[in-house]
Amino acid sequence: MNKETSIMDRIADANKSVITGIDAKDIENWVMIHIMGKAYEVPSELTILQAMEYSGYRFIRSCGCRAGFCGACATVYRKEGEYKLHGVLACQTKVEDGMFLVQIPFAPAEKSCYDITVERYDPAVLLKYYPEITRCVSCNTCTKACPQELQIMDYIQSALKGDFEGLADASFDCIQCGLCAIRCPAEIVHYHMAQLGRRMFGKYGIPEELNLKKRVEEIENRVYDEEFQKIMKMAPEDFKTLYVEKQKEREVY
Amino acid sequence: MGADKSSGKLKKIPYYPGCSLKTKSKDFEKSAVAAARILGIELIELPKWNCCGTVFSLAQDDLMHHVAPLRNLLRVQEMNEAGLLEGENRLLTICPMCFNTLKKANQRMRDNPADLETINTFMDAEQDYQGEVEVIHLLELLKERGVAEIKAKVKIPLTALKVAPYYGCMLLRPKDIAIDDPEDPTIQEELLAAIGAQVVENPYKKVCCGSYQTVRNKYTVADLTYDILTHAKKAGAEMITTSCPLCAFNLDDRQKEVTEKYPDFEGIPVCCISQLMLLAFGVNRGGDGFELNYVDPRPLLKRKNLLSGADLKTGAK
Amino acid sequence: MKKISITSDNYEFLEKVKQLSGEPITLCDQCGTCAGSCPMISEMDISPSEMLRLVQLGQEEVLDTKAMWLCASCFTCTVRCPRGLDLSKIAEALRQITLRKAVDQIDIKLISEEELSRLPQIALVSACRKFTG
Ligand code: SF4
Ligand code: SF4
Ligand code: FES
Numbered sequence: 001m002n003k004e005t006s007i008m009d010r011i012a013d014a015n016k017s018v019i020t021g022i023d024a025k026d027i028e029n030w031v032m033i034h035i036m037g038k039a040y041e042v043p044s045e046l047t048i049l050q051a052m053e054y055s056g057y058r059f060i061r062s063c064g065c066r067a068g069f070c071g072a073c074a075t076v077y078r079k080e081g082e083y084k085l086h087g088v089l090a091c092q093t094k095v096e097d098g099m100f101l102v103q104i105p106f107a108p109a110e111k112s113c114y115d116i117t118v119e120r121y122d123p124a125v126l127l128k129y130y131p132e133i134t135r136c137v138s139c140n141t142c143t144k145a146c147p148q149e150l151q152i153m154d155y156i157q158s159a160l161k162g163d164f165e166g167l168a169d170a171s172f173d174c175i176q177c178g179l180c181a182i183r184c185p186a187e188i189v190h191y192h193m194a195q196l197g198r199r200m201f202g203k204y205g206i207p208e209e210l211n212l213k214k215r216v217e218e219i220e221n222r223v224y225d226e227e228f229q230k231i232m233k234m235a236p237e238d239f240k241t242l243y244v245e246k247q248k249e250r251e252v253y
Numbered sequence: 254m255g256a257d258k259s260s261g262k263l264k265k266i267p268y269y270p271g272c273s274l275k276t277k278s279k280d281f282e283k284s285a286v287a288a289a290r291i292l293g294i295e296l297i298e299l300p301k302w303n304c305c306g307t308v309f310s311l312a313q314d315d316l317m318h319h320v321a322p323l324r325n326l327l328r329v330q331e332m333n334e335a336g337l338l339e340g341e342n343r344l345l346t347i348c349p350m351c352f353n354t355l356k357k358a359n360q361r362m363r364d365n366p367a368d369l370e371t372i373n374t375f376m377d378a379e380q381d382y383q384g385e386v387e388v389i390h391l392l393e394l395l396k397e398r399g400v401a402e403i404k405a406k407v408k409i410p411l412t413a414l415k416v417a418p419y420y421g422c423m424l425l426r427p428k429d430i431a432i433d434d435p436e437d438p439t440i441q442e443e444l445l446a447a448i449g450a451q452v453v454e455n456p457y458k459k460v461c462c463g464s465y466q467t468v469r470n471k472y473t474v475a476d477l478t479y480d481i482l483t484h485a486k487k488a489g490a491e492m493i494t495t496s497c498p499l500c501a502f503n504l505d506d507r508q509k510e511v512t513e514k515y516p517d518f519e520g521i522p523v524c525c526i527s528q529l530m531l532l533a534f535g536v537n538r539g540g541d542g543f544e545l546n547y548v549d550p551r552p553l554l555k556r557k558n559l560l561s562g563a564d565l566k567t568g569a570k
Numbered sequence: 571m572k573k574i575s576i577t578s579d580n581y582e583f584l585e586k587v588k589q590l591s592g593e594p595i596t597l598c599d600q601c602g603t604c605a606g607s608c609p610m611i612s613e614m615d616i617s618p619s620e621m622l623r624l625v626q627l628g629q630e631e632v633l634d635t636k637a638m639w640l641c642a643s644c645f646t647c648t649v650r651c652p653r654g655l656d657l658s659k660i661a662e663a664l665r666q667i668t669l670r671k672a673v674d675q676i677d678i679k680l681i682s683e684e685e686l687s688r689l690p691q692i693a694l695v696s697a698c699r700k701f702t703g
Binding site: 271272273276277278304306307308310311312313314315318348350422425426427428435436460461463464465466467468469470471473476477498499502506 | 589590591592609610612613639640642643644645646648649656658659662663666675676681685688689690691692693694695696697699700701
Binding site: 123124134136137138139140144153154157160161162163185 | 272301303304306317318320321324376
C-alpha cells in the first residue's frame, strides 16, 4: 500500500482501526475484494462477513447467527476471470482475492398458509400449495446455487414424484437462505415447498416418537413441576453452573 | 433381443416411470412391471430420473427444455457404463407423453450435434451424452416379446370383455417417432386380441382428448371426451384402454364434467393394457390396482367373472 | 374485407416466425387440411390455416387471436399437411413470441384447490410449458 493517501483515505483508515481495534500494519496477508462494485483491501484471514465489517459496513440485515445456521448472510460472488456465480454464506466463507460480491439478505417469496393436521398425506398437497414446482426444467441451477450443497433439483423432482421421504431427506439441511429461489428460471420457491414436505413427512410419514410423546405427557401431568420450581428459584450463578454441566453431558443443537 | 427364453433368466431393461405414474396413475407402472416380469422381462427403474417436461419443446432456439429429457438418457448411459444392463441401450417408457418427449429430444440431439454440444457443455457437472440411447414404449416391447408368447401365458382369456383401444396422440405423431401407422394403428388391437378380449373398433381412437387444455378449458375437454366415449360405446365398447395418464385423466376423471354437461351420459371405465394383461395372466390381486380410477371398472369386471377370487384360484400364482 | 399492403415490418414478422418454428411457412397453399383435422377447431376464432395465412402475410395481429392457445399440440395437422409443414411448430412460435414478453396465459395460483388436487402432474407440467413463460 504504497500509494499517495488522501485525507479522506486516512480518515477511513483511522476509522478501521477504531472499529476493529486492529492496526493495519500488523497484518501480513491482504486480498482485494469488491463489495457492490467498490474495491477494498482486506486481511485474507477474514470471513466475508468480517471483511465487510472491516471495510466499514455495518449489518442491519444480512447477518444473524454468525454460525452458519440462520441463512441470513447469503452472498453471491464471482471471481475475476471466472464465469461461475457462487452462492455462499458470508459468515462461513473466507474472502479470496478478486471476489466480486453482494449480499442477498432476503428472497421475496410467498409462503403458503396451511394446516397440516387437516391436509391429507397425499403428494397432491405439494401441488395444491406450490403448483409452480411443475415448471422445473431440470437445469440444476438451484443445486449449484445452494451454500449448503443440497441436491435441490433432486428434491424438487422428489416432490414431483410424490416422494415425501426423498424430499424431506434431501432438504433436511436447508437453512432457508433463499438463494435457490433467486436463481431458479422457473421461479420456484424451493425451500418453502420443501418445508411443507418435511412437515407432512414428519407428521404422517414416520412413526410417532414414543419417548417424546411420553415426555410431553409427563410434562402435562406436572411430573416435573417440582424440579421446574427449583430451577426457577436458583441464583443466576448456580443456574449457569448447572447449565454448563448439563451441556457437557450431551451435544445439543 | 427379447428375453432369454430357454434359461428362464429375466431380460433387463431400464424404464422411465415419469411423475404421473408415481402419483395419479400408480397402477400403470405396477401392472406394467408385473406383466413384463411374467413375460420374462425385468423392468428396472431408472435411478435418479427427473421429470422430462412432458411436452417436447417445439421452438427452434429453445434448448433449455431439452436438458430435462437428456439428463434421463444420460442415466441409461451411466448404467451401461457401470455394467448394470448387459448392454441394453434402450430406455423403456410407459407414459406416452414421456415417450414422445424423450424420443424427440434424443432425435433432435442426434440430428444437431451442435445442440448436443451446447447442452453437454451446459450440464458441466455430468459426463457428456453420446446420443446412443434408444427410447421405446411399453407397447413396442410387448409386441416385440410376441403375440404367441403372450397368448401362452394367458390363463383366463378376457373373451367376455368388449374393449375399445384408444391411442391418443403421443404414440402416433409426429410420424418420425410413431410406434405404429399414425393413421391406422393396430398394436393395441393385436395385444388385446392376444389376451382374448373382444376388440371394438372406435373411429375416435386417435382423436386428441384435448391434452393439457384440460387445465385451461376443462369443459372443452369434456366435449372431446364425450365424443370419444360416446362413439366407443355406440360401437359396443364396455371399457377403454389407454397408455397415457393424461388421456386417462381426460377420458376418466373428466367424466365428472361430462355428466355435468350431458346428464344422460353413462360412465365407462378406462384402464391400461397391462392391467388387463394381469387379469388374463390370472394374477389375483383381489381387485386391487383400480382404486385411483374415477369410473370403477370392478363392477364390470365382476359381472364378467374376471374378478371373483374363486374364478382366479386356478390361475393365481 | 380488409385490404392488406405488405411492408418491411410484415417481412420481419414472417422471418421471426420462420426462425422460431424452423418451417418454410410460404409453402402453405391453403388447402385447409389442417383446419379439417384439428380437434379444437370448434373453439377457435380463426382456423389453423387462417392463422398460417396471416403469418404468411406477416400480420402481427395474429398474435391477438386465440387459435394458438387452443392448439393442443396433438400433431394431427402435422401428419396430414400435404405440403409437409409442421403447423404445431408455427403455433408454438406464435405462443413463444407472446410468452417471452412475460405475458402468461394461465395463473396457476388461480386454479382451484380442488382442481389442483385432481389434475395429474403431466397436465400441470405441460400446461405450464405451453401457457407460461
Ligand atoms: S435449499 Fe435454497 S434456501 Fe435452502 S439452504 Fe439451499 S439455497 Fe438456501
Ligand atoms: S433451478 Fe428451478 S428449474 Fe432449475 S432445476 Fe432447480 S428447480 Fe428446476
Ligand atoms: S449469519 Fe447466520 S448463517 Fe451466516
